[in-house]
Amino acid sequence: MSENNYKVNLDNIFEGPMDLLIYLIKKNEVDIYDIPIALITNQYLSYLELMKSMNIDLAGDFIVMAATLTQIKSKMLLPAHEDNVSEEDPRTEIIEPLMQYLQMKSAAEHLAARDILGENTFVRSADKEDYSISDDEEIINVGLFELIDAFQKILKNISADVGMQFTVNRISVKDRITELVEIFEKQESITFNELFSSNAGKGDIILTFLAILEMVKVRLVRIVQHVQTGIIRLFYD
Amino acid sequence: MIEDTKNIIESLLFVSDTPLTVDHLKKLLPFAETKEIREVLLALSEEYETRKGGFFLREVAGGYQIRTRPEYTKWIKRLIRPNPFRVSKAALETLAIIAYKQPIIRSDIEQIRGVDCGGILRMLLERKLIRVLGRKEIPGRPLIYATTKQFLEIFDLKDLKDLPTPEEIEALGNST
Known part of the structure; x- marks a missing residue:
């Protein structure tokens, strides 16, 4: 992986681990339901390294997400036992919150697109x-x-x-x-x-x-x- | 009679600085039936639609309010300097979560966003977009948050049900 893979928009840095994860998923153009966890985890960790090298104070949330990703990655590496077929995909742990977060992001965009009072529409009795x-x-x-x-x-x-x-x-x-x-x-x-x-x-x-x-x-x-x-x-x- | 009622209601809508509810109008006009008031409001709304003038009648926060058409924003901003409604993307996301998941406690919001929301919540409270409903009877007794009437007014929403459903949002999300 070359260094310039991690050229990122500074505006996005502080938004949070979820945004970073979504950014990486989008950048790699992978299916959110079938995340190549090893690739994404590695990129995520490199990104954290990059932030550290730029002396950006990492919020604890980023570390928690790193731990979660690493844990999922290691679970994925374990051979699936035949008597344990019903065991769910370890990735579900992040897919669900990701989907929910994406949904709320769309909801926020929807709100911003409405005719906002004082911005797009006005009432007569202005101050x-x-x-x-x-x-x-x-x-x-x-x-x-x-x-x-x-x-x-x-x-x-x-x-x-x-x-x-x-x-x-x-x-x-x-x-x-x-x-x-x-x-x-x-x-x-x-x-x-x-x-x-x-x-x-x-x-x-x-x-x-x-x-x-x-x-x-x-x-x-x-x-x-x-x-x-x-x-x-x-x-x- | 109905013509008269219509003019009365129109004059009230013109003067009021908050959305007027049917109940409120009923109290002000004891001679009018609720049904008649609703009909008048509908008639007025249709009149404004047909006229396609500078304003229209919007159903917001459970009431009715005369508002300018978004097309003329540019000109209105030359006349008045509105208090700009500027909230960050993060604040808007937090607000959306509260709007959809209310009543909700801070830790649940933070779980969805994956980041601390204390500052944003304080700002949203100050701007009266959200309010505290009470405390949840779990360890730590965290505050429960919900959106306000002002939230509906600002975002041009009839009520909370006026928000698109998660499925509709998903459809919107997929199209982008």
């Missing part, structure tokens, strides 16, 4: 999170730090000479959320910067920021950032 965004608009969900970063930039932009202002009709975070919801109801999404008018006072900006954080917390809005432009956009779900 909102499923909505895909075209590749050129790739966006990521924003973390708190990106948000704080953006907020700091906005704070820097407000002119320093806007002195202290005392206003009587100060509104609460709750009121600001109501205002923001009104804006969102008109337009589905808005950029982070648009929410902060440049002439707003510091207190106002902080109030808006707190309102946004609160809305994210209760999942009223979803915040995403464009990968390329870095623009943060808020979506009202």
Whole structure:
């Protein structure tokens, strides 16, 4: 037997002893009900050697199968006693599990070929999170730090000479959320910067920021950032 | 009356996000007979077949559900990014064994596959494709596994009997 007989697809290596056995049976084009046990056992063992030489950790299952094969092989070598005609073919021990395994493999293929929900067929109420965004608009969900970063930039932009202002009709975070919801109801999404008018006072900006954080917390809005432009956009779900 | 019932059932099918069973429909429509509901479902299904539109009525997991025709998958995937149903070949084999041999314990699955299945079983449980039925009263009290309703829904199966029989599979296997 030449070495290149055992050139195998690496993908198949870890599938298990049954797969190796089926691979060998198919490769040798032999009848599963009449396996040339000596040939298959030798090839099986050489394959194991090959795996060992490639430093692949063999699962115990492979060794168990090797032992089974060797045992069957030795049983086959024993002369059949005439008074023992009814004794079954020692190969039955592996034929049955092999057949069952093949059957289940076909069953698995059959399952994979069905109209799989979410793959080949869909239902109407798809999750909102499923909505895909075209590749050129790739966006990521924003973390708190990106948000704080953006907020700091906005704070820097407000002119320093806007002195202290005392206003009587100060509104609460709750009121600001109501205002923001009104804006969102008109337009589905808005950029982070648009929410902060440049002439707003510091207190106002902080109030808006707190309102946004609160809305994210209760999942009223979803915040995403464009990968390329870095623009943060808020979506009202 | 039947026209009305048909429209009502169609609207319910349109809104529901899970397959609707005849029993459930019966509860929602106390005036309708079970027979009438079945007739309506059949009529709707035939209408969709004749129309050959973008969707059809599928009988899945014991109920009925409006689903898109597989032909339009490509376009739907442009609209939504579905949670891809990706399971390995090994996981699919394990799932097939459970589907056919349930109720089944881990050691029996492993005997068929010839390899350890612990990780795969955990994954299948997490994805709600299989569930634990209980424990077998033998030494070690191993867990008994079976498939879920979700399994039927995902694989477009009416019920477990909808799976091809081992003989049918063999015929399929021989043809390949």
